[in-house]
Every structure is written in structure tokens, then in C-alpha cells.
Amino acid sequence: MEVLEYSYGGGIERLDGVRLRAPSHSVVTQAKTSAAAPLQIYGYATRYKKPHVHKGRIEFFLPGCFDETLKAGGLVRFVEDHEDGATFATSNGGGLKLVSDDVGLAFLADLPDNSEGRRAHHLVASHRKSAMSVRYRPKGVRESLI
Numbered sequence: 001m002e003v004l005e006y007s008y009g010g011g012i013e014r015l016d017g018v019r020l021r022a023p024s025h026s027v028v029t030q031a032k033t034s035a036a037a038p039l040q041i042y043g044y045a046t047r048y049k050k051p052h053v054h055k056g057r058i059e060f061f062l063p064g065c066f067d068e069t070l071k072a073g074g075l076v077r078f079v080e081d082h083e084d085g086a087t088f089a090t091s092n093g094g095g096l097k098l099v100s101d102d103v104g105l106a107f108l109a110d111l112p113d114n115s116e117g118r119r120a121h122h123l124v125a126s127h128r129k130s131a132m133s134v135r136y137r138p139k140g141v142r143e144s145l146i
Contacts, residue, residue, distance in 0.1 A: 013042060013043035013044070017040065038113065039110065039111035039112070039113055039117050039118065039120075039121045040108070040109065040110050040111065041108075041109050041111065041120075041121070041124055042106070042107055042108040042109065043106070043107065043132060044103065044104045044105060044106055044107070044132065045098070045104070045105045045106070045107045045132045045133070045134050046061055046104050046105050046132070046133060046134045047061075047103055047104035048060070048061050048062060048063045048065075048102075048103065048104050049061070049062070049063075050104075052133070061104070061105075061134075063100075063102060064100070066098075066100050066105050067100060068139075070098060070100060073091075073092065074091075075090060075091060075092055076090065076091040076096060076098060077089075077090050077091075077096075078090065078095075078096045078107070078109050080120065080123075080129075082133070082135045086116050086119075086120075088109060088111050088112070088116060088117060088120045089109040089110065089111060089112070095109060095110035095111065095112065096108070096109050096110075097109075105134065107132070
């Protein structure tokens, strides 16, 4: 039986190639460019098997749950606080790379060199933002009584 560890989910691990916290896994470096972009952040959008509270329920993501979405190549947006306003990067050539591994959903975001990209970078550099999470629509749910 595997133990579930409570966690808020993901987190930002590097800013412009400089470690902000101990890396949880090295898969993000597979997507990383050889020289860090001037406005680059990466880490895990979420980690698998880490419970979180959502809509009054305790939920967690299982390995492979994002595979269908990643394979389909649909648009994924990197936004602040799940809001639709400021989009800092997108998949499909907009600076956002996503990789699913045995730890979770890793991301690499090359932020645009404009006011919004610099603002997002500053929020991370000043430690005002460090957590990550995903917005999702469940396609398959398994409920269990704990």
C-alpha cells in the first residue's frame, strides 16, 4: 500500500536556471534549453498522489491522468491564480513545455519579455508566488471512502 502525503501540489523550483528549492526530480531539465532564457521558470504544475482539497472533496491525480491531453496537443495556458486575464505562456509554441513523469506534471515556461512576463518573473523572484496548481475538468473519477 502506498502512503499519500498531503501537499498543495506543485511548485516553482527554478528561476532563470537558478535553484529556488531542492529539485524534486530531474525530468524538467530534459525540456530545459542549454542556456536559461532570461525570463524562465520551471517546476511541477502538480505532483501525483498528493491530496488536495477541491470543491469540498479530497482529490489527487494519478500518474498518466494528463497523458491523453498532452498527446492530443490541445492548448494549455500558463496563467496567474487560475484567472483567464493574463496568459504568460501557452503550449503549442507559446513558450510552455509540459512533460508528465513518475513524479507529476513538469513545466518549463519561457516568459515573454514584456510587462506581463517581467511582472510574473518578479512575483517569483520576490517570493510572492511559488506555488503551482492545475485547472482541470475530470473525465474519469474514482470515489473512495477514507
